[in-house]
Amino acid sequence: MRAGRFVPASLVAAGALLVAGCSAPGSDDGSAGDSSDAAAEEITAPVTPEEVAELGDVTMRIWAEAGEEATLNHLVPIFEKKYPNVTVDVTIKSFDDLTKTVVNAMNSDSAPDLAQGNQGYQVDGALVQAGLVRPLDDVAEAYGWEDDYSEYSLNQFRWNEDGSRWGEGTLYANSPVTQYIGVYYNKDLLAEAGVEPPESWADFEASLPEIKSAGITPIEFGNSDKQAAMHLFGAVSGRCQTADEVNDWVAGVEGADFRSECNNQTAATLVDWVNQGYISSGYDGVTMDDAALRFGDGSAAYYIGGDWLAQQISPRGGNIGFTELTGEHGKLVATGASSMGWHVSSKTEVLPAAVAFLGELHSPDYAQALADQKRVPITGGDDVTSDDPLLNDDLIAARRLLDDNGQTAYLDWSTDTMYDEFGSRLQELLAGRIGPEDFTEAVQANWAAFQEDR
């Protein structure tokens, strides 16, 4: 009896090992980098409905993040009307699901024609490295993206040939929407403390003791997911350094160093804020989103966080404003980037339709529609407005930040393990377990190790 159990099990196991052992992973699936002829065709001018019509009746498949749902619900019917031979099939995924599955999906035989990636090595880097996405330099040229979009907003989607370095090179994606870190303030609580809404970081720092002595918590903070502290650091450190300094370091430019006076100082300032009681207590046990909701309910005078949280804060009914603060250098500098970039599959059979879709989405003519979906367009200029006062603040702050060329890349794009490293060390810093210099040293060590590996 035991033989009966033993023999098939071991045969099966041995067989599986044998088969699995045949070839190196990733070498034999034949799908990676198999570009279609259709995708290789060059785009020289904006695609016309007639050119798209030549495709006959086709379905174009799109993978998008949940934040795009309202936009796509608006744009897809318009697009299908203008290009009646195209049926658009949209798959919506949460941020986590999308970033974890999109690379494999683009690698499959049934890859979507258009899909959102995520800037940095983990998603966009992998897509470029494996040749799964089509270069878009010709599309940018044909649609004049370089006039409508800032250099920085396009550079986050530029990669070198082997996908090992980003920031310059071939353009692989674009996004019409920007997202950035700013300062929310509760107008009623500031008035109660006798403080004017701040315009600069100096104003902001000066107001903290006044707010505190009025018995109001100055800054709401929630950091259990280790992400909010990085955003806080990215915003506050913008007061004493230029956007180029940060972006060079994140892009891995040789000789860049995180252990700058500005970063050390920022680390010390944040610790001081915690010790002075300017930051809400128990923050490592509260999620970033919950903290935003609390702030919306009037828990504190300030909240430093992503402009996208306005959609959660606004409905809570508080009298809330949103702004960017001027630094010591007289400019606005804060973490910010385009939303997840739109990629065209290198296997698409419906290139004209995919390009036409990107053209419509990125057109300055579509910017107001994006604002109506409560999103912040990069193009469109001052004409784009919103009835929602908080969102209108958001649109104005974004315009000012973009005009100052002040957006800095998310600090965790610097290496493939920085997200956790930065978040963990920052938690230790704020808890007083390591000093400001230990913190910047640890971050730089992770950066240096990664640069050496490449």
Added chain:
Amino acid sequence: MDGAVDTPPRVTPDPARQRAAHQPGAGRSWLRTTWSDLRRQAWAFWFLAPAAIAYTVFLVWPLAQTVQYSFYDWNGITPATPVGLENYVAAVTEPEIRSALFRSLVFVGFYAVLPTALGLLIAGVFARIKVRGMTLFRAMIFVPQILSTVVVAVAWRWIYAEDGPLNALLELVGLGSLTRAWLGDFTTALPAVGLIGTWIMFGLCMVMFVAGVQKIPTDLFEAARLDGAGAVREFFAVTLPALRGEILIAMIFTTTVALRNFDIVWNTTAGGPGDSTKVPSVFIYQAAFQSREVGSAAAIGVLLTLLILVVVGIIGLLLRDRGDS
């Protein structure tokens, strides 16, 4: 029809005889099974096939693939580079992973030892006292087992929050000085997450042990009581030895869950604050899904599997039934 005739005689089955009767080849070692025996019994494989195929496709095959990947440097997409044992060397020499392993052992305490002890205590009490509404009570305590761990994590995040019910309770009983954000504090985060595991696991242990107690012949308890054994003596002399099989299964199951613990940690603290609740599976997740180092994720996974096998083996040895085989 005369019911009395149809009723089979009530004989307590002898387990040893039963086992012998069900083993046609009993007494003959499997080593001496010949090919002709196998051929004669070949039809038996057809009955094993469905299970064997499912087992191969969903367990053996992925396991074999994981082992294979662990010898490569691979981002999951582009062709992989063979690196020999490099991933294993890196995993073993990484101090962060070693301290994560230590935290895993702490979790064994919270996920396995504590629930087993609590479950035994309750089973011991119920062996002596008959409680009304026992089924309802058991069902309630078992509920954490069937809840999604994300739901559990969200609920406990709320309980442990600075303005949550746990701190409110402490304030109420005059222990306001102890209040804190339990999951956000470097000293309390690990035990706080561990106790969530205790809460999830002890219902399962209790249900198994209470069921086990019910199969102990009541005359054993009676005999113990006649000999003048108290509650404690009765527990150690009768209940505990009789539950050895249940304890073994409970320990193996809970220890395995403790060592591969991921979802509760990830959804409560994401390994933080700092690295204070980082366990090996967090590294596997980060390597596989965040930094796309499939090879090193696989190597840590294989090492973790081996560790689980060793620990479970030790538990099996310690609790093995010495009276048998």
